[in-house]
Structures are given as C-alpha cells and as structure tokens.
Amino acid sequence: xxxxxxxxxxxAVDIGSVNTRALLFDVVDGQYKxxxxxxxxxxxxxxxxxxxxxxxxxxxxxxxxxxxxxxSLDSRILIPTQADGSGVDRLAITLSVGPEIxxxxxxxxxxxxxxxxxxxxxxTYGTVLEKIGLNDSRRQDAQLDALLAARADIILLxxxxxxxxxxxxxxxxxxxxxxxxxxxxxxxPAVLYCGNQSLSKRxxxxxxxxxxxxxxxxxxxxxxxxxxxxxxxxxxLMTIKQxxxxxxxxxxxxxxxxxxxxxxxxxxxxxxxxxxxxxDPVKGVLGVDMGSSATAFAAAVxxxxxxxxxxxxxxxxxLAGLLEQVxxxxxxxxxxxxIADEEVRDYLWQKTLYPAMLPMTATALAIEEAAARQVxxxxxxxxxxxxxQLSMAFEPIFxxxxxxAQGVSPARSLLTLLDGLQPTGVTALFLDPHxxxxxxxxxxxxxxxxxxxxxxxxxxxxxASVICPVSRARxxxxxxxxxxxxxxxNTLRLDIRQGTLVPLPVRHGQAVKVFLKxxxxxxxxxxxxxxGFKIYGxxxxxxxxxxxxxxxxxxxxxxxxxxxxxxSQAIETRRTA
Amino acid sequence: xxxxxxxxLGLTNIRRRRLLPxxxxxxxxxxxxxxxxxxxAEANIATRHMLLDIRRSLGxxxxxxxxRWIVRHEGDKVAAGDVIAEKGGLFSxxxxxxxxxxxxxxxxxxxxxEVESQPFQIQAATPGVVTEIYPxxxxxxxxxxxxxxxxxxxxxxSEGTLLPILHSPDEVLTGEMLDVSLRGAVVAAGHCRxxxxxxxxxxxPLRGLILGSISSELLASAAALDFxxxxxxxxxxxxxxxxxxxxxxxxxxxDVSLNAAYNPPLGERPELIIPLAANAPSAADSVYFQPDxxxxxxxxxxxxxxxxxxxxxxxxxxxxxxxxxxxxxVRLENDAVVTVPLANLEVIG
Numbered sequence: 001x002x003x004x005x006x007x008x009x010x011x012a013v014d015i016g017s018v019n020t021r022a023l024l025f026d027v028v029d030g031q032y033k034x035x036x037x038x039x040x041x042x043x044x045x046x047x048x049x050x051x052x053x054x055x056x057x058x059x060x061x062x063x064x065x066x067x068x069x070x071x072s073l074d075s076r077i078l079i080p081t082q083a084d085g086s087g088v089d090r091l092a093i094t095l096s097v098g099p100e101i102x103x104x105x106x107x108x109x110x111x112x113x114x115x116x117x118x119x120x121x122x123x124t125y126g127t128v129l130e131k132i133g134l135n136d137s138r139r140q141d142a143q144l145d146a147l148l149a150a151r152a153d154i155i156l157l158x159x160x161x162x163x164x165x166x167x168x169x170x171x172x173x174x175x176x177x178x179x180x181x182x183x184x185x186x187x188x189p190a191v192l193y194c195g196n197q198s199l200s201k202r203x204x205x206x207x208x209x210x211x212x213x214x215x216x217x218x219x220x221x222x223x224x225x226x227x228x229x230x231x232x233x234x235x236x237l238m239t240i241k242q243x244x245x246x247x248x249x250x251x252x253x254x255x256x257x258x259x260x261x262x263x264x265x266x267x268x269x270x271x272x273x274x275x276x277x278x279x280d281p282v283k284g285v286l287g288v289d290m291g292s293s294a295t296a297f298a299a300a301v302x303x304x305x306x307x308x309x310x311x312x313x314x315x316x317x318x319l320a321g322l323l324e325q326v327x328x329x330x331x332x333x334x335x336x337x338x339i340a341d342e343e344v345r346d347y348l349w350q351k352t353l354y355p356a357m358l359p360m361t362a363t364a365l366a367i368e369e370a371a372a373r374q375v376x377x378x379x380x381x382x383x384x385x386x387x388x389q390l391s392m393a394f395e396p397i398f399x400x401x402x403x404x405a406q407g408v409s410p411a412r413s414l415l416t417l418l419d420g421l422q423p424t425g426v427t428a429l430f431l432d433p434h435x436x437x438x439x440x441x442x443x444x445x446x447x448x449x450x451x452x453x454x455x456x457x458x459x460x461x462x463x464a465s466v467i468c469p470v471s472r473a474r475x476x477x478x479x480x481x482x483x484x485x486x487x488x489x490n491t492l493r494l495d496i497r498q499g500t501l502v503p504l505p506v507r508h509g510q511a512v513k514v515f516l517k518x519x520x521x522x523x524x525x526x527x528x529x530x531x532g533f534k535i536y537g538x539x540x541x542x543x544x545x546x547x548x549x550x551x552x553x554x555x556x557x558x559x560x561x562x563x564x565x566x567x568s569q570a571i572e573t574r575r576t577a
Numbered sequence: 578x579x580x581x582x583x584x585x586l587g588l589t590n591i592r593r594r595r596l597l598p599x600x601x602x603x604x605x606x607x608x609x610x611x612x613x614x615x616x617x618a619e620a621n622i623a624t625r626h627m628l629l630d631i632r633r634s635l636g637x638x639x640x641x642x643x644x645r646w647i648v649r650h651e652g653d654k655v656a657a658g659d660v661i662a663e664k665g666g667l668f669s670x671x672x673x674x675x676x677x678x679x680x681x682x683x684x685x686x687x688x689x690x691e692v693e694s695q696p697f698q699i700q701a702a703t704p705g706v707v708t709e710i711y712p713x714x715x716x717x718x719x720x721x722x723x724x725x726x727x728x729x730x731x732x733x734x735s736e737g738t739l740l741p742i743l744h745s746p747d748e749v750l751t752g753e754m755l756d757v758s759l760r761g762a763v764v765a766a767g768h769c770r771x772x773x774x775x776x777x778x779x780x781x782p783l784r785g786l787i788l789g790s791i792s793s794e795l796l797a798s799a800a801a802l803d804f805x806x807x808x809x810x811x812x813x814x815x816x817x818x819x820x821x822x823x824x825x826x827x828x829x830x831x832d833v834s835l836n837a838a839y840n841p842p843l844g845e846r847p848e849l850i851i852p853l854a855a856n857a858p859s860a861a862d863s864v865y866f867q868p869d870x871x872x873x874x875x876x877x878x879x880x881x882x883x884x885x886x887x888x889x890x891x892x893x894x895x896x897x898x899x900x901x902x903x904x905x906x907v908r909l910e911n912d913a914v915v916t917v918p919l920a921n922l923e924v925i926g
Contacts, residue, residue, distance in 0.1 A: 045842050350793075357875045358902050361897060364877055
C-alpha cells in the first residue's frame with residue numbers, strides 16, 4: 001500500500017485534435033484511484049490559436065465534476081495541493097494534436113539503415129516525404145533539391161554499424177550542410193543522428209553549428225540488430241520541440257508540467273512496454289489508440305517495443321486517409337445493413353469536415369462502425385508488415401480513443417475490436433474509457449506506483465476474455481471441444497465449430513478454467529489450453545471466436561449482411577452465431 | 578461548452594491576416610486599397626540548384642587553395658558562360674557557369690548555384706484596405722460587408738459579379754443551366770452530382786462557383802478546378818441553408834470576392850465576401866452554447882437545417898443511435914423541436 005505521506009495527486013491533460021481531456025488521480029483509502037474526467041473542445045486552431053483555452057475549459061469541467069477546486073482566481077492551475085485540499089501535486093501533459101511533421105530519412109543502404117529509419121519515423125506523428133540513401137542515383141544537387149522541396153521539419157540520419165563506414169555517412173552530412181546553408185535559420189530542419197556511434201561526436205560538432213542536432217544510439221549497431229527505442233525516445237522529444245514552434249501555448253504549459261510533455265502515442269507506448277514486463281513474455285501486450293486524426297498501435301513483447309503511429313488514419317479528419325488508401329468496398333463490406341455507396345462515401349467525407357460530429361441515426365452509426373473496423377484492419381496489417389516478428393497473439397489488448405470509449409455499448413466496442421484486430425490465441429480485451437493509457441505512461445517515470453494501482457483498480461473496462469483458434473477446417477465442422485471447470489466444481493463441455501462466435505457461460509468477474517480437448521488437425525490455439533488455463537469474464541463475459549483468421553465475409557452482399565447481424569446479435573445477446 | 582461559429586452575416590467588419598510561410602517581400606503599404614486577387618506579398622523559393630566542384634575541376638590540393646581561385650561571392654548573379662573560378666598560371670584553367678543563376682554558397686572548394694526558383698505569392702483574398710504590415714511576411718486587410726463562410730473550398734481566390742442561378746436551395750445544377758451568359762461570373766447554385774456539369778463550368782469558364790453541396794465522388798475534380806469552388810454545406814445531397822440562400826439571392830449582380838481556402842488547423846475557411854459601403858462591428862468568432870442562439874445542424878436526420886436553441890439539456894442524453902452525448906433541444910424553422918447533440922451544432926452569426 002502506498003504511504004499517504006508520499007502520495008501525490010496527479011492532473012493529467014491530453015490534448016487531441018478534437019478534444020482536450022483532463023483526468024484527476026489521487027489516493028483514496030491508501031490506493032491511487034482515477035477520480036474524474038473533464039472534457040472540452042481543443043483550441044489549437046481558430047479562433048483561439050492557443051492550447052491554453054481548451055486546457056482551461058477541460059480543467060474547469062473537471063473541477064465541476066470532481067468538486068475539487070483546481071484553478072486559481074487568476075486562472076492558473078493550482079500546483080501543488082493547497083492546505084484546503086484544492087489543487088494537485090503533479091501535472092502531466094500529453095498531446096496528439098498538430099500538423100503532420102515532415103520527415104526526411106537518410107540512410108546508407110536501402111534495405112538496412114534506411115528501412116530502420118523508416119520504422120523510426122513511424123513512431124511519431126509525421127510523414128516521410130523523401131528518402132535519400134547512399135545508393136541514391138541522383139546527383140548531389142538533385143538530392144539537395146529533393147531535400148529542400150520536402151520542407152523537412154526533421155531529418156533522420158542513420159547509417160553504418162558502429163564499426164562500419166564513415167566516409168559514406170560524411171556524404172550525407174555534407175548534403176545536410178548544403179541544405180542548411182541555403183535555408184534561413186528558422187527553416188532549417190532539426191537532425192536526429194542515430195548511426196555509426198564513432199562518428200556521433202564529430203557529426204554533432206559539425207551540424208550543431210548550423211542547426212539543432214540530436215543524437216541517439218545507433219538504430220543498427222550491428223547488421224543483424226535493430227534497436228529503435230533510444231532513438232524513438234529522442235524523436236518524441238524532438239516532436240514536442242516542433243510542436244512548441246507550431247502550437248501557441250504549449251511552451252507555457254510545458255513550463256508548469258511535472259514531467260516532460262510527451263506525444264500521446266509515446267506515452268501509451270511507454271505504458272505498454274512497462275506492462276509487457278508484467279504479462280506473458282512470449283505473447284506480448286498491444287495498446288491501440290484510435291483518435292480523430294491519427295491511430296497509434298504500440299506492441300511490446302518482453303520489453304521490446306514496436307510503436308506505429310498512423311498519421312492521417314482515424315475516425316475524424318483521419319477518415320480522409322482511410323478513403324484515400326482503401327477502396328470503398330473495404331469499408332462497405334462491414335455494413336450489416338444495405339446502404340448505398342454514395343451515402344457511405346458522402347457521410348465519411350462530410351465527417352472529415354466536421355470531425356466532432358456524432359452519428360445520430362442507426363445508419364450513420366453503422367457507417368462509422370464499418371469505417372472503424374477498416375481503420376483497425378489497415379493499421380494492424382501495416383504493423384505486421386513492418387514488424388514481421390509480431391503476430392496478433394497479444395494478451396492483453398488495451399484499446400482507447402473516443403470512438404471506442406464512447407461507443408453505444410461495450411459489446412459493440414468488443415465486436416469492433418475483434419473484427420478489426422482479429423486477434424489469435426487467448427486474449428483479454430480492455431477498454432480505456434477515459435484516455436488513461438497516455439496519462440499513466442506520461443507519469444510512470446516519476447511515479448511507478450500510480451500506474452500499477454490504477455490498472456488494478458478496475459479503471460479500465462475488462463470487455464471479455466476471448467479464445468481465438470485458427471483453423472482451416474470446413475465451416476461448421478467441430479474444431480475442438482472445451483471443458484469448463486467452475487470454482488464451485490461444476491463443469492461444462494462445449495463443441496466449437498469452425499466459423500462460429502460462441503459465448504461462454506462466464507459472468508463478469510467470474511473465473512473459470514478452460515481445457516482443450518479433441519483439437520482438429522492443424523488447429524492453432526494457445527498451448528496452455530491443453531493443461532487447463534484460467535480465464536476471467538469481462539463485462540461482456542467470455543467468447544470463443546472461431547470465425548477464422550483472416551475473417552472471411554461472404555461475397556454475396558445479402559448473406560454478408562445477415563452474417564454480420566448474426567455476429568452482432570451473438571455478442572449482444574450472448575447466443576452462438 | 579465552446580461552440581463552433583459559422584458566419585452568415587448581412588453586414589460585419591472583416592479583418593484577415595495574409596502571411597507568407599517564409600520571409601519575402603511585402604508589396605503593399607498601410608492604407609492601400611486591394612482587391613481579393615491582388616498579390617500582396619511574394620517570396621522566391623529556390624527549386625533547382627547546381628553544384629560545381631571547383632576543387633575537382635581545377636585540381637586544387639585543398640579547399641583553402643581552391644577558394645582563392647573562386648571569383649564569385651554569395652549572392653552574385655551570373656549569366657551562362659560567366660567565369661566562376663580561374664586557376665592562373667601558364668595554362669590557365671577556368672570554370673564557367675553552365676547556366677545563369679545566383680551564387681547560393683561558396684564553401685569547401687565548391688560553388689552552389691541557384692539556377693531555378695519559383696515565385697511564391699499570396700493574394701489579398703479579401704477586398705479592402707491594408708491596415709497593418711508584418712515585415713517580410715504579409716499584411717492585415719480590413720473591409721465591411723456581407724460574409725458567408727462555407728464548409729469546404731478548393732483553395733483558389735477570385736472575384737466577380739455574383740449571379741445566383743438556383744430557384745430553390747436544393748435545386749440540382751444541370752449543364753443546361755450553364756450558358757455563355759454566365760461566362761466570367763461568380764455563379765451560385767444548389768447541388769452538383771455530375772462531373773460533366775463541373776467540366777462545363779470549367780469550360781465556360783466561370784470566375785467562381787458557390788454550391789450548397791456536391792457528391793463526394795466529385796471531390797478530386799472540384800479540387801483541380803482553376804477557379805474557386807466553395808461548398809456551403811459539404812458533401813452529399815444537402816440544400817443550401819436558408820440564411821445563405823436568402824443572402825445570396827438578394828445580392829444578385831453585386832461584386833463579390835471568393836476565397837476558397839480550406840485549412841482548419843490554420844483557421845482558414847472558405848468565404849464569400851460582398852463588400853458594402855457601411856461600417857459595422859466584427860462578429861464574435863467564439864461563443865459558448867446558450868439558449869436563443871441560431872444554429873445549423875450537422876448529421877442526419879436534420880442535416881443542414883437551421884433552428885434556435887431552446888434548452889441545453891443537463892448531463893448526457895441518449896440519442897436514437899444509442900450514443901450518449903451532451904445535447905440541446907432545437908426549434909427548427911417549421912417549429913418542430915428536436916434533440917441534437919451539441920457536437921453536431923454550429924452557431925450561425
């Protein structure tokens with residue numbers, strides 16, 4: 001138990017592209033608890049062009065909800081806690097808002113340092129606009145023109161193992177110097193050097209005279225090893241520096257924050273990495289944040305992190321990115337009702353103009369739920385392509401973002417996640433209804449107790465335990481038998497058929513031991529099931545999702561809609577489909 | 578809760594800042610009258626360079642030795658054939674500029690020539706008087722008149738005579754409605770769903786097009802038009818809102834300017850401005866939701882409808898879709914009272 005003497009209350013503020021959220025944490029009965037949230041529209045854009053107004057409004061709302069005064073008469077956040085109990089001890093700020101960051105990657109070889117630089121770029125809210133490598137066939141002046149045309153905010157300079165090529169890295173440094181010399185000071189890109197470490201000091205000296213240079217350990221210390229984490233951490237700091245230039249009010253907020261301001265995705269990733277040390281080291285943990293303008297996937301296995309930020313892919317303005325990347329049929333295939341393509345397209349494009357707009361009708365909701373599935377499909381597919389060592393066998397999976405968190409029901413959010421992510425093996429899915437992941441990740445370095453106690457407190461909604469076998473058996477054939485053993489000694493046997501979504505008779509909070517029997521040939525399922533494995537019911541209970549991976553949807557539209565409706569009803573009414 | 582504001586005003590004071598993204602030259606002065614399409618600031622952005630390796634060409638032993646041979650300095654303009662560097666001696670060797678350009682850098686035994694640049698210009702986008710200059714960046718322009726803001730635009734700027742050709746807010750624009758008498762005008766119409774009609778408008782050509790809405794299938798073509806296109810409502814079959822319709826119809830044959838900018842993070846919304854010779858105060862750009870405000874509704878089943886807030890409901894309200902959200906009761910123009918989430922409302926004023 002935490003000593004109350006040492007405990008510190010925390011105000012965590014997350015600034016998104018649509019909403020700013022303020023969260024209050026404090027000790028109650030010797031344990032940290034999440035107490036309340038306040039939400040207000042973000043004000044980074046017109047007419048305020050200042051983050052502070054949105055933060056003030058969110059904290060004011062939190063004040064009203066919690067009953068705790070948090071803002072002084074002169075509109076300052078009260079830090080630390082005052083004698084009368086008003087105020088908070090710590091402030092942590094995270095943000096995902098801001099224009100996309102223009103990134104240029106420079107690496108020696110296309111299939112080594114360059115690919116690693118690309119994966120590094122994907123850890124932040126940016127887009128790679130140009131790639132320049134040693135085997136680039138363009139003349140140096142043409143490379144310079146390409147670099148200048150990209151109007152880079154950040155250059156990622158990788159290249160060379162720690163005992164490798166130095167002259168080649170020098171050529172790339174020369175190009176950056178040329179660019180800096182042609183640009184006025186404020187327009188020069190910042191540089192992150194994450195290559196051959198023996199050159200690091202010299203490169204910092206040379207480039208430091210022309211622009212802001214950051215350095216991190218080599219992302220490819222040897223040809224066979226990739227280590228992005230230190231460079232990704234440095235890149236997240238550079239992202240905030242860039243945001244301070246772009247977003248008025250951030251500097252003032254950063255000056256009163258108890259921890260460095262972090263990009264939301266990086267904060268979530270830090271929590272996920274921490275959790276991967278607590279859970280199964282083979283399976284790993286997945287964190288998903290589906291925002292309005294961007295979606296972030298953070299996967300960690302035994303402390304090794306893979307963070308992917310999909311800029312321009314989300315449920316508000318990010319729908320433009322979805323519509324540009326996939327044909328409309330990839331979205332409409334998820335519709336359980338017949339809606340004309342034109343209506344779907346118009347609705348989604350209109351939503352990009354009014355990202356805060358909420359679906360009022362069942363039709364509008366169906367369109368958004370279909371889009372959400374495809375956002376998750378696209379992001380998870382791209383994550384697995386970039387990190388082929390990963391699979392979707394994570395346990396647990398945490399998911400957040402306003403669309404999922406404020407959904408119609410936990411059951412519908414669960415089905416959206418199962419359809420979109422298509423996890424395999426045995427997993428537990430948790431919903432983050434208030435954006436806690438980023439807050440806990442931001443404060444973790446300063447307060448290691450708070451995140452653990454919040455996780456234990458039930459602040460995340462346990463949606464369900466789900467067993468997801470993978471089989472190529474014929475539809476409707478029995479692929480396995482499960483035996484459930486309850487704590488009271490009762491048992492139950494179930495035949496699981498290929499293509500079905502089966503609710504297990506497990507109540508919320510109830511534990512049951514599950515054994516696998518008579519597995520069909522070729523069945524891929526968690527090996528722990530053979531010896532018995534305990535699962536816990538979530539608010540939606542527990543399920544076996546034997547619908548197949550990848551999920552097969554009937555090509556006939558009427559049959560497909562019928563199937564989707566059956567699955568939806570199975571989740572909501574807990575009857576097999 | 579903070580409310581987004583969409584201006585549809587018969588008379589208001591309008592002040593807009595127009596800034597270059599990089600340092601350049603401001604071409605106007607305080608007090609100067611400008612029209613929307615006047616260029617008020619410009620910068621030269623280098624697009625192509627040529628790197629001359631003098632040291633390699635002339636066989637210099639070191640960068641320092643080579644630089645003694647370079648006869649040009651940063652900023653010098655050179656023509657094709659001009660001497661860049663010369664190594665004296667019995668057999669003098671010369672490096673000449675292969676094309677004309679400007680010397681951007683002399684360093685390390687090399688000379689970087691800027692051989693192509695593109696002017697980057699910003700237009701006033703608002704007709705009026707320059708009231709403030711931001712050195713090397715741009716200016717603030719002020720005017721009084723009617724202002725109608727839209728939902729989406731294709732980024733172009735223009736001005737001309739306004740000719741509304743719609744007989745009702747939801748009339749579909751057809752090719753037959755676009756005849757040569759409209760050539761060079763700023764046309765206002767209802768809904769467009771046919772690519773051929775957009776192409777016909779481009780072929781006339783028009784100076785600008787204001788529509789209530791278009792099919793989203795036409796988005797790419799609309800973006801590519803070389804005259805401004807403003808959508809007042811957005812995508813899908815949605816009638817032009819009544820307030821804008823009345824104002825546009827009553828402004829037939831007036832001189833108007835169109836700025837079809839659409840960049841929400843920068844606060845840029847597409848705007849139709851009808852300058853008027855009358856002073857007016859400026860309208861508030863930010864308000865909080867409260868009763869008696871005129872609002873427009875986004876999202877079905879009341880999309881595009883205008884009304885007045887009667888009552889802001891406490892707490893969260895369950896919507897027909899099953900979602901729970903902060904909501905208000907809104908009296909529509911037909912007197913029906915409907916419940917709408919605050920997130921789907923824009924204050925009109």
